[in-house]
Amino acid sequence: MEITITKAKELKPKPADESKLGFGQIFTDHMFNMDYNPAKGWHNPRIEPYKPFEMDPATMVLHYGQAIFEGLKAYRTEKGNIQLFRPKENIHRSNSSSRLLCIPEIDERFALDALKQLITVEKDWVPGAPGTSLYIRPTIIATDVFLGVKASDTYRFFIILSPVGAYYPEGFNPVKIWVTTRHVRAVRGGLGEAKTPGNYAASLYAGQQAHKKGYTQVLWLDGVEQRYVEEVGAMNIFFVIDGEVITPALNGSILPGITRNSVIALAKLWNIPCTERRVAIQEIIDAQKEGRKVEIFGSGTAAVISPVGTVRFGDEEVTIGDNKVGPLTERFYKELTDIQYGRAEDPMGWTEPVL
Numbered sequence: 001m002e003i004t005i006t007k008a009k010e011l012k013p014k015p016a017d018e019s020k021l022g023f024g025q026i027f028t029d030h031m032f033n034m035d036y037n038p039a040k041g042w043h044n045p046r047i048e049p050y051k052p053f054e055m056d057p058a059t060m061v062l063h064y065g066q067a068i069f070e071g072l073k074a075y076r077t078e079k080g081n082i083q084l085f086r087p088k089e090n091i092h093r094s095n096s097s098s099r100l101l102c103i104p105e106i107d108e109r110f111a112l113d114a115l116k117q118l119i120t121v122e123k124d125w126v127p128g129a130p131g132t133s134l135y136i137r138p139t140i141i142a143t144d145v146f147l148g149v150k151a152s153d154t155y156r157f158f159i160i161l162s163p164v165g166a167y168y169p170e171g172f173n174p175v176k177i178w179v180t181t182r183h184v185r186a187v188r189g190g191l192g193e194a195k196t197p198g199n200y201a202a203s204l205y206a207g208q209q210a211h212k213k214g215y216t217q218v219l220w221l222d223g224v225e226q227r228y229v230e231e232v233g234a235m236n237i238f239f240v241i242d243g244e245v246i247t248p249a250l251n252g253s254i255l256p257g258i259t260r261n262s263v264i265a266l267a268k269l270w271n272i273p274c275t276e277r278r279v280a281i282q283e284i285i286d287a288q289k290e291g292r293k294v295e296i297f298g299s300g301t302a303a304v305i306s307p308v309g310t311v312r313f314g315d316e317e318v319t320i321g322d323n324k325v326g327p328l329t330e331r332f333y334k335e336l337t338d339i340q341y342g343r344a345e346d347p348m349g350w351t352e353p354v355l
């Protein structure tokens with residue numbers, strides 16, 4: 001399929017100060033759009049000026065949340081090139097999400113090509129200041145105009161781009177997390193392993209409660225027994241106990257993070273023992289109290305690695321690793337960001353050049 005390109009007549013001014021980009025607030029001049037109907041399949045792929053959608057108020061996505069999305073980044077290297085980090089994995093995961101949401105799958109090679117063409121059109125929007133990147137948000141929404149719970153017949157696939165600032169402008173410091181035993185994000189057999197809006201809607205109330213209590217993120221336990229750790233905020237979670245890396249096994253209610261997969265692969269490459277299994281929160285609290293060497297960190301595209309310094313579980317607040325960034329947490333963060341920005345070798349072939 002040929003992608004039609006229509007350039008914007010007027011371009012927006014680019015942000016003058018890349019230290020003030022923030023996250024998800026600025027959008028570029030163009031977007032990618034493509035439509036689906038049962039007769040034509042996915043058709044009419046086009047790059048065109050970024051503009052609002054006009055939607056009938058009865059459009060199905062607005063009522064039943066039938067949608068999926070992805071989040072990945074393009075990085076400007078020190079040489080000035082632009083590269084993506086494991087984009088094929090994001091596109092592949094979007095099709096897994098689509099299957100669970102009864103959305104027709106997209107051709108993965110075509111989607112990667114569309115993304116590269118869009119970034120090529122928007123190359124001047126990829127920021128270059130340290131820690132900045134171009135956040136990419138591919139999304140598919142149900143577009144039938146109909147009230148009634150069923151899978152839509154028609155869909156829109158779009159990609160928008162947003163230059164984003166450094167995640168740690170004040171330094172790479174540990175955060176405080178709150179373990180909720182009152183709320184669940186997802187349950188096995190539900191949609192937890194899909195990247196779909198409902199999971200994020202389900203997380204808002206507990207997130208607000210955590211903030212009110214002075215914690216940055218919620219640590220989610222399993223939805224059945226409320227004992228086993230699943231994720232932290234919108235990130236996967238890792239523990240290090242006496243040099244062993246441990247992360248909850250994928251069980252259907254955890255999003256299979258691409259950063260998670262990369263941390264596991266690096267641990268294996270470095271011959272560090274790494275286990276995917278069920279982890280009870282009490283096991284971690286006990287390990288810290290027994291004086292073992294504990295590190296906790298979240299992993300995800302936005303922050304890459306997010307160190308945890310305090311865990312609140314019930315009435316107890318436990319300090320992890322003297323509230324300092326642990327050595328393995330630091331090592332994973334440095335290696336991943338060095339690969340993403342082209343400062344280190346890429347032994348796994350994770351980066352995908354755009355320009």
Ligand SMILES: Cc1ncc(COP(=O)(O)O)c(C=O)c1O
Pocket residue numbers: 071231233234235236255256257258259260299300301302
């Ligand atoms: C719920 C949830 N878990 C985990 C992750 C981490 O996934 P990734 O490493 O692919 O960004 C994300 C972010 O995308 C997320 O939204």
